[in-house]
Amino acid sequence: xxxxxxxxxxxxxxxxxxTAARLLTRVVDAQAxxxxxxxxxxxxxxxxxxxxxxRDSAARSAVDWSAVNLFWGDERFLPDGDxxxxxxxxxxxxxxxxxxxxxxxxxxxxSDGRFGTDAEAAAGHYAEVLRTLAGADSDTAVPHFDVFMxxxxxxxxxxxxxxxxxxxxxxxxxxxxxxxxxxxxxxRISLTLPAxxxxxxxxxxxxxxxxxxxxxxxxxxADPVDIPAAGARGRDxxxxxLDRDAAKGAAVAD
Ligand SMILES: O=C(O)[C@H](O)[C@@H](O)[C@H](O)[C@H](O)COP(=O)(O)O
Numbered sequence: 734x735x736x737x738x739x740x741x742x743x744x745x746x747x748x749x750x751x752t753a754a755r756l757l758t759r760v761v762d763a764q765a766x767x768x769x770x771x772x773x774x775x776x777x778x779x780x781x782x783x784x785x786x787x788r789d790s791a792a793r794s795a796v797d798w799s800a801v802n803l804f805w806g807d808e809r810f811l812p813d814g815d816x817x818x819x820x821x822x823x824x825x826x827x828x829x830x831x832x833x834x835x836x837x838x839x840x841x842x843x844s845d846g847r848f849g850t851d852a853e854a855a856a857g858h859y860a861e862v863l864r865t866l867a868g869a870d871s872d873t874a875v876p877h878f879d880v881f882m883x884x885x886x887x888x889x890x891x892x893x894x895x896x897x898x899x900x901x902x903x904x905x906x907x908x909x910x911x912x913x914x915x916x917x918x919x920x921r922i923s924l925t926l927p928a929x930x931x932x933x934x935x936x937x938x939x940x941x942x943x944x945x946x947x948x949x950x951x952x953x954x955a956d957p958v959d960i961p962a963a964g965a966r967g968r969d970x971x972x973x974x975l976d977r978d979a980a981k982g983a984a985v986a987d
Contacts, residue, residue: 738973739972739973739975742974743976747976748940753783756783756882757790760772760801760879763879764797770800770802770880771877772804772882773803773878773882773924775819775892775938780883780884780938799837800834800837801833801834802838802866802876803838803839805819805820805840806929807894809893810921812843813845839859851910852910852911852920854910856906856908860908874928875928880932883929883962884939886944887946889959889961891929891937892929892965893911893921893922894911894925896959901925907925908928909923929964931968932968935966935970935972936974937971940978940979941976945980945982948973949982949984950963951963952984
């Protein structure tokens with residue numbers, strides 16, 4: 734567990750650019766230390782914007798992309814290639830432009846794949862993928878994540894964990910099928926708060942005044958059942974990456 738740190742950028746463009754630079758540096762550092770880096774991607778405008786800035790950065794060639802493991806923190810349970818899938822958006826924004834090792838890219842199943850429309854089975858399979866990659870000696874059921882990127886919703890959701898749902902209360906499973914989501918599409922797959930909490934660094938990234946209340950409540954230590962983003966904490970570091978509007982009213986809790 735770690736205390737929160739807040740970094741406020743002037744606007745969303747600067748936030749995306751600076752976070753892309755931060756991500757590239759973190760990946761280079763992880764590769765220098767361990768040979769590989771593992772990053773968990775998020776959906777949402779802010780997260781995809783960061784990936785676009787990585788794509789456009791000259792510094793992207795500092796990374797050995799063949800030694801980067803990529804995961805998703807959540808997925809919109811839609812057919813393969815659907816433009817609303819987080820995977821599709823991430824591939825278009827960045828992944829299609831990189832010399833990645835396909836074996837190291839771990840998307841969640843689509844709704845027309847081997848599990849059909851059974852989101853719970855697809856979630857169970859992703860949990861198995863994570864457990865296998867964690868290895869037998871790991872004290873967690875998920876592999877080492879260097880950076881876990883997350884967006885934040887106006888009512889405080891993060892990944893596909895929405896307030897006052899069984900999914901945000903989940904304490905055992907690392908991945909859940911999520912039904913009846915208030916943000917479309919209604920069916921999703923999401924890592925849970927315990928899985929997020931196994932990451933070295935959690936980066937909560939958001940912009941705009943519509944997010945300010947959720948951000949300030951999360952940083953003030955709200956109950957994660959009410960404000961799920963309040964429960965997203967990294968082992969070593971929890972970083973709030975905000976623009977000025979989203980940071981209005983936020984203060985780092987003691
Ligand atoms: O797939 C998704 O919808 C998400 O992963 C979700 O948690 C998102 O990150 C937030 O809703 C913020 O989205 P914006 O950055 O677009 O506000």
